[in-house]
Amino acid sequence: EVQLVESGGGLVQPGGSLRLSCAASGFTFSTYAMSWVRQAPGKGLEWVSYINSLGYKTSYADSVKGRFTISRDNAKNTLYLQMNNLKPEDTAVYYCSKYLGTAPSLYGSVSGGTQVTVSS
Numbered sequence: 001e002v003q004l005v006e007s008g009g010g011l012v013q014p015g016g017s018l019r020l021s022c023a024a025s026g027f028t029f030s031t032y033a034m035s036w037v038r039q040a041p042g043k044g045l046e047w048v049s050y051i052n053s054l055g056y057k058t059s060y061a062d063s064v065k066g067r068f069t070i071s072r073d074n075a076k077n078t079l080y081l082q083m084n085n086l087k088p089e090d091t092a093v094y095y096c097s098k099y100l101g102t103a104p105s106l107y108g109s110v111s112g113g114t115q116v117t118v119s120s
Contacts, residue, residue, distance in 0.1 A: 002026040004096050009114030016086050020114055022079040022096030030054075030074035033099035036081050037107045038092035038116075045104040048094070049081065064090075086118045 008020040020036070036048040049070040050059045058070050069082040079096050093113040100106035 002098075004112065006094060006096055006112055006114040009094060009116045011117045011119065012086055013120050014087060014118055016118070017082070017084045018086065018116060020081040020083065020094055020096075020116075022081075024077045024079065024096075027098075029072075029077040034070075034072065034079045035097050035099045035107075036070060036079075036094060037097060037104065037110060038090075038094045039113075040089070040092040043092075045107050045110070046092075047102045047104050047107070050099055050102070051079070083116070086116075088118045090116060091118050092116060 003025045005023045006020060008018060010018060012018055031053050033050060033052045035050050037045050038048050039045050048061050048064055049068060051070045051072055055072045060068060067085045071080045093115050095110040095113040097107055097110050
């Protein structure tokens, strides 16, 4: 059974940083590209970032480019999202997923997630 467990969310002031983690199990993590997606209150899903299976190719939504960094440790079956210079509009539930594409509608089955709240 595929399991993806996100952690590391919390309340942070604007300009602050957080590092999210996603522990993967039930599949061969090192062979899959992965993504982070998020859902802000009252809004739809937004694709945030992508990383290929070996970790050397990444891409980001324009809204987070230059502030967020995706990475992975295949030895630990863990995906990360380093978030710097956080803004109130980054407030959302963040989900990790196998990479399905950049269209938010592809990630309708995500569950769990970790809450990030950016507020003073």
